[in-house]
Amino acid sequence: MxxxxxxxxxxxxxxxxxxxxxxxxxxxxxxxxxxxxxxxxxxxxxxxxxxxxxxxxxxxxxxxxxxxxxxxxxxxxxxxxxxxxxxxxxxxxxxxxxxxxxxxxxxxxxxxxxxxxxxxxxxxxxxxxxxxxxxxxxxxxGHGWDVNSTFGSQWVALDESIPTIIGSSINSTNNQITVTFSESVFNDIASPSTLEAADFSLSLSGGVATLSSSTPTSISSSGNNYILGFALTGTPNGAEVITISPVNNSIFDSVGNTVEVSQNNNTVS
Structure with a gap:
């Protein structure tokens, strides 16, 4: 090449x-x-x-x-x-x-x-x-011809928009986080399948409680919403902040665009 x-x-x-x-x-x-x-x-x-x-x-x-x-x-x-x-x-x-x-x-x-x-x-x-x-x-x-006049209705623009986390929330009992994506996502490109707990990583800063595991303890979904279970060690004092990160090269949309590790809208407290 x-x-x-x-x-x-x-x-x-x-x-x-x-x-x-x-x-x-x-x-x-x-x-x-x-x-x-x-x-x-x-x-x-x-x-x-x-x-x-x-x-x-x-x-x-x-x-x-x-x-x-x-x-x-x-x-x-x-x-x-x-x-x-x-x-x-x-x-x-x-x-x-x-x-x-x-x-x-x-x-x-x-x-x-x-x-x-x-x-x-x-x-x-x-x-x-x-x-x-x-x-x-x-x-x-590059080419010297106009795409639209050459291909007409056969021309289809590629979907290159990267899925993102658009919202995160925590329940009142401090054991579940709901993460919402901008579109449907999967954990495999060749054979799209449902996300698994291991496709996410959790980290905690502040406060006095700690996470029992950086991997969610459970996962369920409804549409583009994913509910992640987690457990804390110790009693939280309200200053804890949990960050939810997609694991690198683990989450994709239907055409193979990869969800980035770095996200906005991915912290709860």
């Missing part, structure tokens, strides 16, 4: 899983809450033989949305905004007009490594990082 340009891809510009991927000289920006280039390691043996070099992106990581180090395979000579103090606008010509060629004097010029069959014909002492090589004829990424 080489010399691709992607922007405004809200589910991530490039994502690879498995083994033996070759990811060279791509430029990806503005992927919203997701990372731009996602090299996702799920199993311990994943990404044997994977090589990631000469890429430019605001966010490159071993996670869909968080800054998780890529510490496997062969990873080098990438401009990763997570690791840089400079901004992406300081190295690319004009991100506002999608001119993603290297800016004059940019640190990505000659900062790549030569890869046979991929970077042939580069200018300068070394290839540039990213999809474009300075000093060569530029090219335009």
């Amino acid at each position: 080489h010399h691709n340009v992607a922007w405004n891809c809200q589910s991530g510009g490039i994502m690879v899983k498995g083994n033996n991927h070759k990811i060279y000289n791509n430029t990806v920006i503005n992927s919203g809450q997701k990372n731009d280039i996602i090299v996702l390691k799920i199993g311990s043996s994943d990404h044997s033989g994977t090589i990631v070099k000469n890429n430019v992106a605001m966010k490159i990581a071993n996670h869909r949305s968080n800054d998780v180090e890529i510490d496997f395979g062969s990873y080098s000579n990438n401009w990763n905004g997570y690791k840089e103090t400079a901004s992406i606008t300081s190295i690319l010509s004009d991100t506002s007009t999608k001119d993603l060629t290297p800016k004059s004097g940019s640190s990505i010029i000659d900062a790549g490594v030569a890869i046979s069959g991929i970077t042939d014909g580069y200018q300068g002492s070394n290839p540039d990082m990213g999809a474009y090589e300075s000093g060569t004829v530029s090219w335009t990424a």
Whole structure:
């Protein structure tokens, strides 16, 4: 996978899983809450033989949305905004007009490594990082036709809205929390199924009581409302605050958008 340009891809510009991927000289920006280039390691043996070099992106990581180090395979000579103090606008010509060629004097010029069959014909002492090589004829990424006039009624916009917690409340006996999601959610993408208690994590701050377990003791549901059971050790004094967090990569909507760990509207007291 080489010399691709992607922007405004809200589910991530490039994502690879498995083994033996070759990811060279791509430029990806503005992927919203997701990372731009996602090299996702799920199993311990994943990404044997994977090589990631000469890429430019605001966010490159071993996670869909968080800054998780890529510490496997062969990873080098990438401009990763997570690791840089400079901004992406300081190295690319004009991100506002999608001119993603290297800016004059940019640190990505000659900062790549030569890869046979991929970077042939580069200018300068070394290839540039990213999809474009300075000093060569530029090219335009993307299609040049109008989607609606080409596809008409067959064109369907993707649902990329991420489910969120829109409300949380605690019962009068301090043993159940009701969490409400913005839409229907499931705990599996391939075979959507009902959420389980282990899909949530509880934490408590303040007060004198403590949680008996960070995992809810029970779960039931009604529509988009999930009732989580919990137990306290000690007598609460009213200063306790419980935070309800979705477990990472455990809760999804019907099209596979992942509920983020970080939420608003997810505390009760």
